[in-house]
Amino acid sequence: MKHRIYPSILVGGLAVALWTVSAVADNRDDDDHKKKNGTYISVKASEATLIRRVMGPIANSVNGVPAEPVDGFDWAGQALRPTKGKVEIEVDPIANTGHIKAKWEDEYGHWTYQQTMFVPPHHPTGARIGPSKDTLEFVQDDPITTDVYLHGDTGAGAPLVPTVFNLLATWGAAKVTLNGEPFDNPFDGPAPMWIGHTMLSEGLRDAGGAMRTTSGEVYDMSRSSEGQTYPDDLVLHLAFHDMPGPDMNTSVPPVWSFFYQVAFHKVKVKIKHKD
Numbered sequence: 001m002k003h004r005i006y007p008s009i010l011v012g013g014l015a016v017a018l019w020t021v022s023a024v025a026d027n028r029d030d031d032d033h034k035k036k037n038g039t040y041i042s043v044k045a046s047e048a049t050l051i052r053r054v055m056g057p058i059a060n061s062v063n064g065v066p067a068e069p070v071d072g073f074d075w076a077g078q079a080l081r082p083t084k085g086k087v088e089i090e091v092d093p094i095a096n097t098g099h100i101k102a103k104w105e106d107e108y109g110h111w112t113y114q115q116t117m118f119v120p121p122h123h124p125t126g127a128r129i130g131p132s133k134d135t136l137e138f139v140q141d142d143p144i145t146t147d148v149y150l151h152g153d154t155g156a157g158a159p160l161v162p163t164v165f166n167l168l169a170t171w172g173a174a175k176v177t178l179n180g181e182p183f184d185n186p187f188d189g190p191a192p193m194w195i196g197h198t199m200l201s202e203g204l205r206d207a208g209g210a211m212r213t214t215s216g217e218v219y220d221m222s223r224s225s226e227g228q229t230y231p232d233d234l235v236l237h238l239a240f241h242d243m244p245g246p247d248m249n250t251s252v253p254p255v256w257s258f259f260y261q262v263a264f265h266k267v268k269v270k271i272k273h274k275d
Contacts, residue, residue: 038092040272041146041168043200045236045264048085048104052260053078059250062258063183065108069250072239072259073160076218077209081106087238087264089198091118091170093144100170100198102238104262109179113240115196118143118172124156126169143171150199153225160253161204161211162219162227167234167269168200174240187257189243196240200267203233221253236264 053071060068074080085104092098102113126139126148138156139145145166150156152163174196176183184192204211206228211219213226239262244255251259 036092036095037274038094040098040274041089041091041093042270042272043089043168043236043267044086045267046086047264047266048083049263049265050081050083050104050106050261051263052106055250055252060257062186063178063181065178065183065258065260067251067258069252070259071252072241072256072261073211073252074209075211075220077205077211080205080209083262085262085264087113087198087236089168089170089200089236091144091168093146093168096142096144098144100174100196100238102262111183112177113174113196113238114176115170115172115174117174117193118170119190121157121171121195121197123158124154125171126150126166127154127156145169150201151224152227158253159221159224162213162229163224164199164201164204164227164229165231166199166201168198170196170198172196176240185242185258187242188245191242194240195243196238198239199237200269201229201235201237203230203235206230233265234267234269236267238262238264 051074053074054066055069055071058066083105087102089100090098096118100115104111120141120143124138124140125142126145128137128148130137139148146168148166148169149163150166150169151161152159154163173190173193176194185194189195206212212228213219213223214228219227241256241259248254
């Protein structure tokens, strides 16, 4: 596997917002951040992989796209599918502004994803080592974070994947289309928009596509402190979903009525600071 040398992004931001925001903030010019001084991170990625496996007879769908029962993580890598797609991220992690634009294809047609609103989730948006190696500090209320650990047993996000180091992670409300038509969220949260999340992280899957524990078994959420990651790989993950609810369903994970994830494996990162 080709070794990549990653830049260190030692910046952070702060935003206090609610998921109940309307689309008012989404009307601003998504390039306004470029006119100001600051630190700007640009990510362009392609070579997409769909991470979505229908597990049985379809119980629920959204505009013809299966919603349940769907495995949105496919830890064993049973049904990963390469597809055409690309994503562009341009953000200022200090001002928490910028945009994310993505497009890809699946068996249902052509998808687009657009985000200019960045809003923190209801959990810490990262964990970092503090002044001592024995000190863990949490990032709070920051919708664009850099140089953080997420998921696994960190307490920053659910253990849906192993504890993973992220150069960049974002959260916010996103607009999605399918075949040129709005693909609206019919559930809750920021409806008709979706909750969007991206991670620019080290690799999470082996050469065969499976997530593993350090002992070589297929990862699952009960093994949150044993996940294997691959620092020689760099992947951009993009997911969108509704607000997790109290009711469980037959999907994986069972807290979302709809969950969609795609990963991009050919990644270019640029960092610029302007005084």
